[in-house]
Amino acid sequence: MYVKICGLRTAETVAAAVAAGASAVGFVFAPGSPRTVDVELAATLVAGVPDGVETVGVFRNQPLDEVLGTARRAGLTTVQLHGREPLSDMVRLRGEGFHALRAFSAADYAALDAGEKRAWEPERILLDAVEPGAGVAFDAATLQGGTPPGFWLLAGGLNPGNVARLAAALHPSGVDVSSGVESSRGVKDAGLIRDFIAAARLAA
DSSP: OEEEEOOOOSHHHHHHHHHHTOSEEEEEOSTTOTTBOOHHHHHHHHHTSOTTSEEEEEEOSOOHHHHHHHHHHHTOSEEEEOSSOOHHHHHHHHHTTOEEEEEEEHHHHHHSOHHHHHHHTTSOEEEEOSSTTSOOOOOGGGGTTOOOSSSEEEOSSOOTTTHHHHHHHHOOSEEEESGGGEEETTEEOHHHHHHHHHHHHTTO
16 A cells, blocks of 8 residues: 655654655645745755655646756655646656656546546546545545546545545555644644554555
8 A cells, every 4th residue: 555645844754754654755835735845845854765755746736847846956756736737747747757646636537538537547646635635535426437547546534543444445556645644734743644654554
């Protein structure tokens, strides 16, 4: 089970995620979030992450040249696009040497027609709630048309108490959490991070 801990802002919580076995750690560059970091802080945090753990930058409807510049300066391995970015942006990111991840709300993904879903099949997909980072789960009934056939992450309202059950029910490739491991909005809790990773592994 691939586990991504997102919205990290301190060396302590990055270290806790890595020590607990996270597959990836995420840093938010999209404006307007209480979890947003600047590139200098992100670079310092990324420098402490060992090889083999993905370092993911989260961007939302930002110019791709700006995204690439920030990703390079921060030393990221992966770019997550969390807005309305087109498939061509994913292709360019890979061409520039980054791994890429595209987030959809579960409802938006379900609304894609068959041809659009086929076009996105080779990509790594994250299915989130309607309001990312709000800690509200999407309704699994919206996925009655099927989940992505390739690599996809389940996100939205996950926490240590529900992640094993939801992952077992929906069979994602992995899970992503942000607010579900916080003691208050935007403030990560090392203990909750450890608990979440341990619980997620139960569904593997």
